[in-house]
Amino acid sequence: MKHVSKRLMMGAAFLAMAAFVPAAFAATPNDQLVIGTSLAQVLSLDPQQGTEVKTQEILANVYDRLVAFDPETSELFGELAESWDVDDTGITFHLRDAQFASGNPVTAADAVFSLVRLFKLDQSAAAGLKSFGFNADNAESLITAVDDKTVRINFADKVIPEALLYRLANGVGSVVDSVEVLKHVANNDYGNEWLRTNTAGSGPFVLNRWSPNEIVLLQRNDNFWGEAPAMTRVMFRHVPESQAARLMMERGDIDIANALTAPDVRYFEAQEGFAIDQAKTGGFYALAMNAGREPLNDPKVREIIAQYGIDYAGIAQTIVGPYGRVRNVPAPEDWEFAIPNPDWSFRPEEAKAMLAEAGYPNGFSLTIKTIAQPPRVDMATAIQANLAEIGIKVNVVQGNGADIVAQHRARDFDLLIPQTSAADPTALGALDNFTNNPDNSAEANNAGNFVWRSDWDIPELNALRVAANSELDATKRGEMVKQLQEDFIASSPAVFPMFERFEPVVVNARVEGYDAHPWGLTRLEGVTKGDAN
Template identity: 70%
Template structure:
């Protein structure tokens, strides 16, 4: 498996060799990879719509982007559909390789223009990553052009530098779709969204053959793939939300990989040589979202009291384990430019004093919404107990991915447990979700914006983020990034990072080449399987 380079992320991934095998194991077919996971958040496989982590793994297998970020090589950007590119002061020019979509249609610069235009005109949450760089539905057709059939050009805006734009073009939302095929399925000016929600039209090494929500995803090798043919002829993702069930399936050999296990179940493989454990730092966070559009959470003093009402160490030690560690600044602590953590810890008396000063000496009641999967449910239960100590009564409401994501986007919650992911493998990319909110008005309907969902109005932070995003002087940019982190903490965030999140994966030791990625864009064409020893 590939790991993050120590150049940028020291100690980012590790493998643990394991020592006792189960008495007997079945085997999945040698030419099929079977993954036990949670598909609860896979709501659409339209690459310009779906942003959830498991959706990204499907997109990574079925689509290509112009470039990709190589985690194994210091997050260096490398060619994918673009063989090479040139950067100048005004923009970036990409030269495309000869490639075909699964339909047999050639990949052209017009497909790239269509895909980015479609992303912004659909105006789903996925578009936020380009919108935050200054690209809009109104200007994209002016700034993105097909110079000829194999040459694509995109101009820089005054809100992004070339390096950061190229990283955005490596994201799943920038996947290149088959414009000819998609346009056959347009209905009611939906840009083919209804069809692409359940079908793929990419040039990646696999195609989607079947998707049954909350049950299974079946990918088959793309016979028209321009690169090396995948070793696996089929990849099956099975919805196994119960951790103990997934653990037993892995031990029996019913699945090759389990990536949604609880911390205790991950640890249960630590002495078994037929398996290996990988812990991947993804530059993301487990977050406590507080709805600042509602009282009493609209008051900064209340939000700070909650921050001091959480037993971060206890939760990290007893619940998260391989899933994360305390971090209340939205930049991983070992990334360049990260500031020290504030003194947040469980301090009930201090928290009670803050609530009294805010006008709530007797506390109040809130609801906490969470997706019903590990480790979020356990985190929610711990938060419920913690906050009870400072006088805040919390009712937990569990739901499936569709329900909780919809509540988050509609601002229909008091407290909610989402996850945030870095949009670039640097400090500014990690902070993007936490310091971006150009228009907090309800009528702006900017549900793709992480901060907007919490109704947290942060014009000063947003302005400084814009300046940092476009600053080409490295020293000035570094100072702005430091200031952004300090201002974020000082404003008592309504989107409180609690824990830097890791992704622990348990694999059959015979699985090789399962490459992890910052954005869960795990390519599968190089996966092989041998007998575990």
């Protein structure tokens, strides 16, 4: 059986470093790992709620899931599940002997509680599994404990079993200590208020401290079922300024940096003592247009902006760099069944003429919203300049994760730059964020759904997506996936990819065994550190 992939960590002795860059070189201790990152989007540590990328790396080291997958091969393997059996109606999981950080044993009841809790909370985190037919009403009947060490998940609909396993491998599939969580339930919240700032997992580390937009400090879990981590502590430091993070990497104040601008990542390509790990996420940097607002409710206007109004090649070269590559089809170009990219390029004169034909000879004004985080801020500024050339005046509004994500979910935007991850590491999984919208009504309040957030009603695309997810014949499914991409491109999409998204991570050469996960679920128990030079 395969063990969990390699990871990093760091320490409590560094709490005093959290607010400033030290004035002298101070190599981090060998048994502690410091990660310089942006914590702006870490809004909740409840694993059935917090879905942002930076949140995932924290939660992946505090919690275990039934299954996980290797970041290099995408091969599924067991975490809490030692094995599983698939039949025509569902999947049966057989659990290993493990205990939570509290000392409570991990049981099938905990796994059932966690997954049912996901649907009962019914927040955006549940969207991926809800698309497979699970919901708050049927979860308790479909997800059951056969005995203390056996979990049964019956299929809600006709689904591809591997796809369901990949969904369970996401952070929302984390298993929480039900005995501990139930002590903290208030007003029928399933323990959400408490789990937002506390942890109750069985992973290699436990939460010691979280100060929003400052630090997250983890310490080794002595009750961990696997091999004891080499790191006694892991610290995630909020270092939103790329130049400050670059300086701290050079001085040895942090071991890993994963929120650098493209130029600062490139800087380390020529520096000895550092390596660059680049995770291909299967997701995208996208442009969301609010189809519920004029003039973006006009498919012709959306087509002009997407196909003629943005200099993708120029932005990729000057801004995106190691963070991605141009891609307007919502399936990574080198994945099976992906179709070639369309000829979308910056043609301002054609765009201006087409806007005049569409009834906007004098253009119009829009606002573009983005989280204040590289490379999205610079993307927004570049798009602002591009659209100005075709007569569209754009105001850029930056904000923190809490504000921008909330506005996106509330349909409170004109243009917005979100980022996506693949629901599973297949072309169909990557398409999910762009073709999934079973009910576009405001009453549906499907805020976990990117297409719904853009108020883009796509019954035909959604029906084809559902059919593809139900097709067990791989060849037939592949043809449906190709058709889905072609139909998407032809539909004047209201939310579309601009760049396939990579996650570049600069790693000090002292760190061994770090393997960046495409979904941010980078486990750290296998990470070690050598002596500083």
